Amino acid sequence: MTAPTHQDLIDFVVREARLIDQHRFEEWLDLFAEDGHYWMPLEWGQTDARLTTSLMYEDKLLLKIRVERLKGNRTFSQKPKSRCHHVLQTPQVDKHDPAGNAYVTWTPMHYVETRLDDQQLYAAWATHTLAVEDGKLKIKLKRVDIVNCDAAFGNIQLFM
Numbered sequence: 001m002t003a004p005t006h007q008d009l010i011d012f013v014v015r016e017a018r019l020i021d022q023h024r025f026e027e028w029l030d031l032f033a034e035d036g037h038y039w040m041p042l043e044w045g046q047t048d049a050r051l052t053t054s055l056m057y058e059d060k061l062l063l064k065i066r067v068e069r070l071k072g073n074r075t076f077s078q079k080p081k082s083r084c085h086h087v088l089q090t091p092q093v094d095k096h097d098p099a100g101n102a103y104v105t106w107t108p109m110h111y112v113e114t115r116l117d118d119q120q121l122y123a124a125w126a127t128h129t130l131a132v133e134d135g136k137l138k139i140k141l142k143r144v145d146i147v148n149c150d151a152a153f154g155n156i157q158l159f160m
Contacts, residue, residue, distance in 0.1 A: 001135045003098030010091045012137050013105050013128055017086035020159050025067040028159070032060050033131065033138035038159065040144045055149065055156070070158070082115040082157040091128075103130040103137075111160045123147040124160055 004012075012031075019028040032038075040055040049057040058066065069075050087110040095104035107126045112119060129141040144160045 001132055006093045009093050009103055009105050013091040013107055017088055021085055031139050033133055033140050036060055036139045038142050084113045084158045086111055101131045113158055
């Protein structure tokens with residue numbers, strides 16, 4: 001891949017959400033760079049994932065472990081399995097720097113997660129920091145800011 005277009009970046013974000021919604025978690029993991037992270041801040045405007053507690057801050061190894069847990073036969077909290085649905089607004093390209101191999105998108109969304117009679121609705125913004133590696137776009141950081149991040153939450157089982 002040469003430098004991705006704005007449309008390539010938008011398509012990437014939409015496809016990433018679809019992979020999660022369809023439980024295609026191994027394909028989803030492949031979208032992450034080896035040094036990629038998934039971050040869900042706990043505080044409004046949080047600027048550091050390491051010095052402040054987060055709802056989630058996981059590297060690729062932890063994401064792999066979570067995916068394995070979701071597939072496991074002995075994961076009783078996933079019988080029946082949770083399902084989710086992303087409703088995305090059109091992703092906006094905030095940074096398009098082919099020379100620096102740095103791309104950033106920002107996507108407002110609603111996310112629904114359900115299991116049995118429980119259904120949770122979250123409003124959030126996803127910020128994807130992307131780079132081209134080996135000819136493919138990869139996630140260096142996916143940051144999900146939940147609008148009411150400081151509220152008390154139950155277990156978020158899947159990925160926003």
